Amino acid sequence: MLDLRNKRITVMGLGVHGGGLGVTRFLLEQGAHVIVTDLRSAEVLQPSLAALAGLPVEFVLGEHRDQDFELVDMVIRNPGVPRESRYLQLARAAGVAIEMEMTLFFRLCPAPIIGITGTKGKTTTTTLTGAMLREVYPDTVVAGNLRVSALEQLPRITAQTPVVLELSSWQLEGLGEAGLSPEYACVTNLSPDHLDRYGSMADYGLAKQQIFLYQNPDDVVVLPKHDLIVNTWVSEAPGRVIWFDGNEGWPLGQLQGQHNALNIAAAAALAQAYGIPDAAIRTAIEHFAGVEHRMELVREINGVRFVNDTAATTPTAAAAALNSMSSPVILIAGGADKKLAWTPLVEAIQQSSQLKQLIILDGTGSPGLTAALGTEHERYQSFEQAIRAAFNLAEAGDTVLLSPGAASFGMFRNEFHRGEEFRRIVGLLAED
Numbered sequence: 001m002l003d004l005r006n007k008r009i010t011v012m013g014l015g016v017h018g019g020g021l022g023v024t025r026f027l028l029e030q031g032a033h034v035i036v037t038d039l040r041s042a043e044v045l046q047p048s049l050a051a052l053a054g055l056p057v058e059f060v061l062g063e064h065r066d067q068d069f070e071l072v073d074m075v076i077r078n079p080g081v082p083r084e085s086r087y088l089q090l091a092r093a094a095g096v097a098i099e100m101e102m103t104l105f106f107r108l109c110p111a112p113i114i115g116i117t118g119t120k121g122k123t124t125t126t127t128l129t130g131a132m133l134r135e136v137y138p139d140t141v142v143a144g145n146l147r148v149s150a151l152e153q154l155p156r157i158t159a160q161t162p163v164v165l166e167l168s169s170w171q172l173e174g175l176g177e178a179g180l181s182p183e184y185a186c187v188t189n190l191s192p193d194h195l196d197r198y199g200s201m202a203d204y205g206l207a208k209q210q211i212f213l214y215q216n217p218d219d220v221v222v223l224p225k226h227d228l229i230v231n232t233w234v235s236e237a238p239g240r241v242i243w244f245d246g247n248e249g250w251p252l253g254q255l256q257g258q259h260n261a262l263n264i265a266a267a268a269a270l271a272q273a274y275g276i277p278d279a280a281i282r283t284a285i286e287h288f289a290g291v292e293h294r295m296e297l298v299r300e301i302n303g304v305r306f307v308n309d310t311a312a313t314t315p316t317a318a319a320a321a322l323n324s325m326s327s328p329v330i331l332i333a334g335g336a337d338k339k340l341a342w343t344p345l346v347e348a349i350q351q352s353s354q355l356k357q358l359i360i361l362d363g364t365g366s367p368g369l370t371a372a373l374g375t376e377h378e379r380y381q382s383f384e385q386a387i388r389a390a391f392n393l394a395e396a397g398d399t400v401l402l403s404p405g406a407a408s409f410g411m412f413r414n415e416f417h418r419g420e421e422f423r424r425i426v427g428l429l430a431e432d
Contacts, residue, residue, distance in 0.1 A: 002107060004027060004031060006032070006033065007073040008071075008072040009032045009033070009035070009072060009074045009075070010068045010074070010075045010076065011023060011027070011036045011037070011078075012037055012038075012076065012078055012081055012087065012088075013037075013038055013080055013081050014045055014049075015038075015078055016040070016044060016047070016048065019078050019080070020036065020048070020078055021051050021149065022149020022151050022152045023076055024052060024055075025055070025152065026104075027076070028056065034056075034057050034058065035057075035058045035059075035068050036058070036059050037059075037063075037064050038060075039062065039063065039064065045061065066090055069094070070091065070093075070096065075099070076101065076104075077098060077174070083173055099174070101151055102150065102167070102175060103174050103175060103177075105150040105154070106175065106180045106182075107180075108151075109154065109157060109163060110157060110158060111157050111161045112162070112163070113165060113184070114129060114270055115182030115184070116165065116166055116186045116270070117166070117168065117172060117208055118186070119191045119193045119317075120188065120312075120314065120316065120317045121188040121262065121263045122167075123146060123311065124294055125186065125263045126164055126165070127288075127291050128263065128264065128284065128288055129186075129266075129267040129270050132267060132270075132271035133276060134284070135283055135284050136280055137160075137162050139156070139161050139162075140162040140164060141153045141156070141157055141164065142164045143163070144164075144165035144166040144167055145165075145168040150163075165182070169194060175211075176213065176214070180214055181212055182211065182215075182219075184220050184270055184273060185219070186211075187211065187222075187230055187233075188224065188262070188263065188266050189227050189230070190204075190229050190230050191314065191344075192316070193313075195339045196339045209236065212233075212238070212239065215238045215239040216238065216239065217238055217240075219238070220240050220242060220273045221237050221240070221241055221242070222270055223242070223244075224243075224262065224266070225244060225245040226245055242269050244262070244265040244266050245262075245265065246264075246265045248265050248268065250268050251282065251286065252264065252285075253286045253287070254290060255295075257320065257324025258320075258323070259321075260324070293310045293311045294309060294311045295307060295308075298422065298423050299426060299427075301430050303396025303397055304391065304396065304397075304398050305327070306400045307399055307400070308402050308419045308422050308423060309321045309401060309403035310403075310418045311419070313405070313406060313407050313408070314338070314405060315340055315341065315342050315343065315345035315406075317403070317405065318333055318344075318345045319344040319348035322345070322348045322354075322355065322403065323352070325401065326354070327398060327399050328398045329354045329398070329401050330357045330390040330398060330399070331355060331357070331359065331401050331403060332359045332360075332386055332387065332400065332403070333345065333360060333361070333403060334361040334362070334366035334404060334405070334406055335363040335365055335366065335408055335409075335411070336363045336364050336406055336408060336409040336411075337363070337365035338407050340365075342365075342372040342373075342405070343372065346369070346372045356393065356394075358373075359386050359390050361379065361386055361404065361411065362379040362381045363406060363407075363410055365406040367379075383411060383412075383418075383422075384425050387400070387422065387429070388425075391429055402418075402422050
């Protein structure tokens with residue numbers, strides 16, 4: 001057990017949607033003196049600060065001070081902080097230990113961990129894997145990159161408690177530096193993403209590989225048979241490799257599309273490796289209603305369905321959503337540039353037999369989309385106007401699909417804010 005009593009610990013990055021809350025509360029409970037530093041102002045961070053009101057935290061906001069990285073016992077970096085940050089370099093030079101919430105959790109968790117990553121599908125696969133395990137182990141913990149603090153779940157985890165974690169590439173960077181991988185690992189797929197942070201697909205892929213590189217020979221990694229890039233990683237896997245391809249015969253339940261068939265197959269392979277009976281796996285699939293912000297049916301108005309797929313932040317993900325549709329679609333796409341080629345979405349748009357109309361949101365990435373399409377499209381600066389325009393174009397039996405294929409910054413705080421606004425505006429349409 002790490003002894004954190006009376007240690008001076010800097011939490012670097014509180015986050016606008018609570019990324020640093022769980023680790024801050026945990027450190028305080030362990031008796032540490034906690035400094036929280038964030039370049040954003042108190043006004044921007046107000047919701048996160050309110051959640052820590054009354055706790056003995058030293059806040060340094062709107063700046064970072066060298067002393068908070070050189071004259072402390074430990075630095076906890078938020079996953080959003082780049083590895084090459086000057087302040088982390090100061091900490092390394094001073095011999096200060098650098099951890100992340102997830103590395104602390106891995107060191108302290110008494111139970112085997114199932115870790116899931118991938119460019120897309122990891123949230124659905126994580127949540128569904130948790131549902132499958134809960135059919136046998138009702139106390140299963142599901143946390144990680146789901147806005148659920150893993151550390152705050154520790155008090156209820158015993159050696160017999162299954163733990164299922166969604167792990168982002170940024171969280172895996174820290175685990176790799178610490179030489180930590182989960183006993184059960186899964187990579188759902190790999191396609192271009194976060195190239196505004198990673199220098200190349202090779203660097204991005206290497207971050208994802210950390211989920212299995214430090215496994216033991218008795219551990220398990222579940223990999224997609226159809227993914228040619230991930231296939232090349234097999235020789236690097238120390239543990240047992242299990243393949244999935246979406247043709248295993250599992251039902252789709254309430255989900256739809258080939259991408260969800262793959263998510264189900266990945267989750268089922270993990271559950272089987274953990275010892276969950278097939279009957280329990282099928283029951284979990286049949287009762288699984290999906291995950292918010294991912295092909296989420298918001299409501300139906302006058303026969304028009306509104307589907308929130310705001311988590312589709314890459315062209316590949318938006319293409320998968322469009323290809324899964326079996327009814328006429330008015331697609332809302334576009335947003336902030338992630339330095340990704342629009343080719344997968346453009347090909348899906350051009351080949352779709354269901355697409356009736358494309359509505360493009362304004363953003364730094366949207367000119368690239370219109371250029372790739374080779375046609376002129378109005379770009380909506382107002383999200384509400386875009387949704388109303390889509391509704392006006394729709395007829396009974398149609399679907400208005402928000403699947404942007406791009407990041408949300410500029411118009412929204414993050415993709416979840418975009419999805420919440422979609423829900424709110426659709427609610428206004430229902431009241432009109």
